[in-house]
Amino acid sequence: xxxxxxxxxxxxxxxxxxxxxxxxxxxxxxxxxxxxxxxxxxxxxxxxxxxxxxxxxxxxxxxxxxxxxxxxxxxxxxxxxxxxxxxxxxxxxxxxxxxxxxxxxxxxxxxxxxxxxxx
Numbered sequence: 001x002x003x004x005x006x007x008x009x010x011x012x013x014x015x016x017x018x019x020x021x022x023x024x025x026x027x028x029x030x031x032x033x034x035x036x037x038x039x040x041x042x043x044x045x046x047x048x049x050x051x052x053x054x055x056x057x058x059x060x061x062x063x064x065x066x067x068x069x070x071x072x073x074x075x076x077x078x079x080x081x082x083x084x085x086x087x088x089x090x091x092x093x094x095x096x097x098x099x100x101x102x103x104x105x106x107x108x109x110x111x112x113x114x115x116x117x118x119x
Contacts, residue, residue, distance in 0.1 A: 005075060012071045015064050022061035026054065 021031035029035040034057055043050040 008071050008075055012068050012075075015068050015071075019061045019064045019068070022057055022064070026057045 018032040021028060021033050026033060027035040027040060034040045034053075040053065043053040
């Protein structure tokens with residue numbers, strides 16, 4: 001597992017914890033809870049305004065869920081590193097693409113499909 005994958009997993013875990021905080025305890029002062037904002041406390045006095053603020057908090061949590069899902073899709077998809085296929089002068093496979101057959105390596109360069117003959 002690469003360092004990038006580990007970083008993405010750690011970020012996704014932290015964001016998942018933030019989403020659970022926003023959905024189940026939005027008034028808390030931990031994580032991304034909005035309890036630290038004065039407007040959250042003031043909105044509780046007006047039920048209509050509090051309903052709107054809760055909607056916005058849940059909207060942010062839903063957006064974070066979409067982002068987490070996108071990160072997980074990126075992690076699950078195969079990462080393919082492409083490089084040019086080239087043959088060495090003595091007909092061996094390229095050192096960066098060791099599993100590419102020689103005929104394919106020559107064909108991609110517009111060369112004869114057979115490796116060079118040695119005399």
